[in-house]
Amino acid sequence: MKIAIATQDFAKVSGHAGQARQWLLYDLSLHHANRLLPAPQRIDLAQDQVLHVFTDDRPHPLDGIDVVISASAGDGFIRHMRKRGADVLLTGETDPAVAITRILAGEALPDTRFDLTTTLCRIRDLFSRY
DSSP: OOOEEEEOOOOOOOOSSOOOOOEEEEEETOOTSSSOOOOOOOEEEEEGGGGTOSSSOOTTTTTOOEEESSSSHHHHHHHHHHHHHOOEESSSSOHHHHHHHHHTTTTOOOOOOOHHHOOOOOOHHHTTOO
16 A cells, blocks of 8 residues: 655645645565555655646556545545545644554554634635536
């Protein structure tokens, strides 16, 4: 399983996943329970690779991910990621490693905090191409 986390400066789970440029990619395909998490790969997207504007007409650095974790995402982004084969989990957890650890333990992630940009994104998503 590959999990991508939208981040701010590769340190904190960020909101507005569709606009995120910095991602941590955890490849858990060889991970075993009760072992340390593997070090994540840092992915810094170019402006034209930001998922909100990416047109799916070429390979993308986040291709093949199974799960996206973010503090917020609009409905259009969630639909887009489903088409790409990934589920989106939204959380109020700010520490990427804690979020991954909770998922692997089968624990629920904390609820998201209110984010005005999510409300604005929902309005914009009414007219989205996704």
